[in-house]
Amino acid sequence: MAEEKSTPSIFSKSNYTWMLIGVVVIALGMFLMAGGRSDDPKVFNADEVYSTTRITIAPILILAGLVIEIYAIFKKPKA
Numbered sequence: 001m002a003e004e005k006s007t008p009s010i011f012s013k014s015n016y017t018w019m020l021i022g023v024v025v026i027a028l029g030m031f032l033m034a035g036g037r038s039d040d041p042k043v044f045n046a047d048e049v050y051s052t053t054r055i056t057i058a059p060i061l062i063l064a065g066l067v068i069e070i071y072a073i074f075k076k077p078k079a
Helices: 013-033 052-074
Strands: none
Touching (some): 013 052
């Protein structure tokens, strides 16, 4: 009968927690960047399209989420 060999996990629970936090931050940034639907497609509302939330805050959140993901991948598990 073949023996089952258990391979050690690359990531610890802490790594997965940080990865989940990173995904949530990225998703929040994407959510803030989306939207801007107008009832009339012929009307262009520059204030809504070029709002501070869409142009500044959302990309910063997405980049922060990517930095968190990099941290989660390179974080060494506690021995």
